[in-house]
Amino acid sequence: MASRVELADEVRAWLEGLVAGGLPEARLVGEAVTALLDEGSGLExxxxxxxxxxxxxxxxxRALDHSYHRQLALLQQVRRGVADVATSRKRMELTLxxxxxxxxxxxxxxxxxADLGRDDLAQEALARGSATSAELARATADYGALQGEEEKLTAASRRLQQHVDSFRxxxxxxxxxxxxxxxQAAIDRACVDLDDPAVLGPDPEDAITGARARVEEALGSAHGLEQELQQELGGTVERDPGLLGNDPLxxxxxxxxxxxxxxxxxxxxxxxxxxxxxxxxxLAAAVRQGNWWTWYDEAxxxxxxxxxxxxxPLAAGGTAFPTYSKESFLDSFFPGRAEEVEAGAALLVAGNRTHPLARVRRRSGLTATQLAERMQVAPETVAAIERAxxxxxxxxxxxxxxxxxxGRLDVVADLGGERIVLSGPRTGE
Incomplete structure (x- = not known):
């Protein structure tokens, strides 16, 4: 469960436009966001x-491109770390x-x-000079360590750049x-439709499978490279937590x-x-029909x-987004309609919880009619269950x-973090 939602400025303006226009999409968005606040990671x-x-x-x-862009973002963090260390070194040089x-x-x-016979002033200057010399010695040692760190990070940045270039x-x-x-597969299928076997090549599905395997292999190497980049960030460079979790896939x-x-x-x-x-x-939102790829490329x-x-951090030029609790979100965008939107959110959650049932049924090789016969109900009842x-x-x-x-349905009770599995009722009981 999430306790609050932040809206990037463009998303907030987009939702405000939907609400102001009285568009039906506004309510759908409200229900989905409310469900997200209610269920959090429980949504699938x-x-x-x-x-x-x-x-x-x-x-x-597209997945390859997406991974490559994330690699560039991580590499930029490494470079930023190198630049920060270089700036610290230059400041240290001024201090030295x-x-x-x-x-x-x-x-x-x-x-x-001493020449003027002021031994007291000479002793004071000597004491201050000794303290300053000791401070200079410590700063010199720190400077040496900083130089070594900069060289290490610079070498790592160059190595990672080579790996990213190779992946590209x-x-x-x-x-x-x-x-x-x-x-080629599209051409082959057209040839089949035209009954022209002369230009047919190998089985197009086999060719697609082989090409996809090559792409999957590249994605596997991308995963390894992203882990390498994150390990570098987890060591000597502070990692930006906003970009990736532990497993980028x-x-x-x-x-x-x-x-x-x-x-x-x-x-x-x-x-x-x-x-x-x-x-x-x-972070980004849109209403459209048809090909979404141009939107993904931008969003x-x-x-x-x-x-x-x-x-x-804001003091360093960061960005803060407007923050809402579920109550303030509903009050801000759906004043007077909170109960209506919450009820729609509950139905949305229920519908998406039962939706995978149809997928499981199909994997079992059963049609809705066959399952209805097993349950001794009308096929319309099976469809209604799957639509929640x-x-x-x-x-x-x-x-x-x-x-x-x-299978068997079990009911799970969540009592303050303690989960108790309760057996579901038997249909014959």
Whole structure:
């Protein structure tokens, strides 16, 4: 469960426009965001999907580009660390120069005081000179360590740059090969439709599988490179927590799809935390139909940049987003309609919890009609259960559905962090 939501300025203005226009998409967004605040990490596909897995499933070439851009973002953090150390070294050089001048000045003052017979002033200058010399010695040692750190980071930055450049070449080669195979497969299918076997090549599906395997291999190397970049950031350079989680293929940017499992034509990119960890950050959003790729090409870099800016302290030029609790979110965007939106959010959550049932049924090789026969109900009842229609999500009904699939429904009670598994009711009881 998330306790608050932050809205990037563009997302806030976008939602305000939907609400002001009285558009039905506004309510869908309100219900989805409310569900996100209520359920948090409990939401799963199709309502919430990981951007990485979505790109990988729909077009692995896009996943390669996405990973490459994240590598560049991580590499930029390494470079920023090198620049910070270089700045510290230059400041240290100024300090050493100043301490050196002080030592020379105090030594000269001591000699002049001794020449004038002012032993008291000479002793004072000598004592101050000794303290300054000791400070200079410590600063010199620190400077040597800082130089070594800078050399180490510079070498690491160059090595990582070479790895990223190498991945870029590998990425473009894999993408090109995959594109060629897809084009050839399209030609082959057209030949089949035209009944022209003369130009047919190998099985296009086999070719696509081989090309996709090559892309997946490149994605595997991308995962390893991202881990290497993060290890460098986790060592001597402070890591920007706003960009990635521990596993770049499983965490990072997520996508909220209001209205799911139906496609409402709405996409909202968001991230969870990381600080505070119970915060959902909405980064980019759009309503459209058709090809989404041009939007992703623009929105994904924008979302990454916003997360990076959010992680920087305000005093250092960072960005703060407007923050809302669930109550203030509803009051701000849906005044007088809070109960209505919350009720819609509850139905949305219920619908998305039961939606995977249809996927499990299909994996079991059963049609809705066959499952209905096992349950001794009408096929319309099975469809209603899978759509989470009101009146069809009671525990006993769901238990009958699951048992017809050969499983068993258990009820889990969460009592202040303690989870107790309670057996679901038997349909025959």
């Amino acid at each position: 596909p199709p309502l919430v999907v990981a951007v990485e897995s979505m790109l990988r499933a729909q077009d692995p070439r 120069e100043q301490l050196g001048r002080q030592c020379r000045t105090l030594a000269e003052q001591g000699r002049k005081a 070449s590998r990425k473009e080669t894999a993408k090109a090969a995959y594109t060629v195979v897809l084009a 499983e965490t990072g940017l997520l996508e909220l799809r209001p209205g799911s499992p139906a496609d409402s034509g709405i996409r909202i990119l968001f991230a969870v935390g990381p600080a505070p960890a119970d915060t959902v950050v909405l 994904l870099p924008q979302a990454r940049n916003l997360l990076a800016e959010r992680s920087i 229609e009101p009146g069809f999500t009671e525990v006993r009904t769901l238990a009958a559905y699951v048992e017809a699939l050969g």
